[in-house]
Amino acid sequence: MDIADIHKNSKLLLDGVPYNVVEADFMKPGKGRAIYRLRLKNLFDGSALDRTFHSGEKVDEANIRAEEKQYLYKDGDYYIFMSTDTFEQSFIAEEQLGDKKSFLKDGDVVNVLMLDDRAIDVTINTFVELKVVKTEVSSRSDTITAQNKQAVLETGYIINVPPFIKEDDILKVDTRTGTYVERVTTKK
Amino acid sequence: MADAEYRRLAHLKPNLERRALIYQFTRAFFRGRGFLEVETPVRMPEVAPEQHITPLASEDWFLSTSPELHMKRVLAAGYDKIFQFSHCFRKGEQGRGHNPEFTMLEWYRSRANYQQMIHDTEQLIVTLANELQFGHHIQYQNQDVDLTLPWPRVTVRNAFRYAAGWDPLAEPDPERFDIDLVTKVIPSFPPCRPIVLLDYPAVLASLACLKPSEPVVAERAEVFIGGLELANAYSELRDQREQVRRFREEIRQIQRETGRAMVIPRKFLKALVRLPECGGIALGIDRLVMLFCDAGSIDEVMLFTVDRI
Secondary structure (H helix, E strand, O other), X not given: OEHHHOOOOOEEEEOOEEEEEEEEEEEOOOOOOOEEEEEEEEOOOOOEEEEEEEOOOEOEXXXXXXXXEEEEEEEOOXXXXXXXXXXXXXXXEHHHHHXXXXXXXXXXXXXXXXXXXXXXXXXXXXXXXXXXXXXXXXXXXXXXXXXXXXXXXXXXXXXXXXXOOOOOOEEEEEOOOOEEEEEEEOOO | OHHHHHHHHXXXXXXXXXXXXXXXXXXXXXXXXXXXXXXXOOEEOXXXXXXXXXXXXXXXXXXXXXXXXXXXXXXXXXXXXXXXEEEEEOOOOOEOOEOOEEEEEEEEEEOOOHHHHHHHHHHHHHHHHHXXXXXXXXXXXXXXXXXXXXXXXXEHHHHHHHHOOOOOOOOOOXXXXXXXXXXXXXXXXXXXXXXXXXXXXXXXXXXXXXXXXXXXXXXXXXXXXXXXXXXXXXXXXXXXXXXXXXXXXXXXXXXXXXXXXXXXXXXXXXXXXXXXXXXXXXXXXHHHHHHHOOOOOHHHOOOOOHHHO
């Protein structure tokens, strides 16, 4: 497509790598060629890139769409997802998933960003509920002084929690910060 | 949405008050110097063919990209000093310093050249700064700008040698010129002073005449303040054959690059033979208002930008 049709949040493909347009700055000498200065975010690794284009240049639009998929299981270094619609499976490398892997549990339905037929990213809900699989029992005095302690969640993520949290409790976690929000249910 | 518009428009009012004052003082400035305010059509059958300015169509005609051709026809009829505030339309130009519909302040002086037009511009802006109670210093985007006259002049050759490492007069390359101007040369200008960039390569002359003593140079100058390209001045080309040649070249380039067909502006060319020796300049009023309102974006000085109409 023509560079003039690129706006903020357009998705481009440069040398096979998909980018999101974070900022598009239009500059033009009165009598001269239009210059487009783009701030781009690499959709594979999140890195930033600044590129300058001029009027008349063509760029490839990245065919990117979000699809609802269920996280099935982890196989070696790959996380396997399945479309809830077509049952097609796709995978994302653990490395590419980054911190998001801490908040994905088997059976979760998430939005997976697809570049053509390739999964490149997932959108995790802002809040997720995860079960505590391991934490130390707090003594009475710890409870009074309200010292936080560590707990291991079912995804393997280690989180700071208040002393009253016990194993098998289900916690609400803020995925933006990776922090504890509240206890949802407690072991009967 | 309606709420957001209500808040935005209310918030713009101080800038629009200042905008109105700038119009008022500008009119007084020109009237005091014997200029006649004119109005030329905004919708027209022919515009100057310019490779990097795309006109908007209006039925079989165009919306004005610049009042230049009509104003020169007025000069050719013997009017010697004229000015105009004119709405201009340029397709696809939208950004912090651009809106597809904008206002140009354009003025012409007979028996004058590009240097005298720059002198007028210096006088106008210093007068406006005084009338608006700024004195010789304004603040623009956290930078003090000293408007004391005269403003520094730098030739295109020296500015490009310094900031981009090449000489656009020795090796003309219009494409590289535009990119380096925006990404290297303008950012190299000291922000504390206005700057006049002058003597453009002949290939970028457009409607300016060439320097008789140095024909690789066009008598064209531009004024920059606070990184804003404010005004573009010419010693106006009066040679009809040369003008036809340049228009044909532009039409050929436009056809080749975009497939658009443009016509030669005939009425203008017929009048050109009567054009007196003169200088002309076009100044982007919206950007001048941005400067005096310390606005970083054109939508802070314009009620309805194209995305809000």
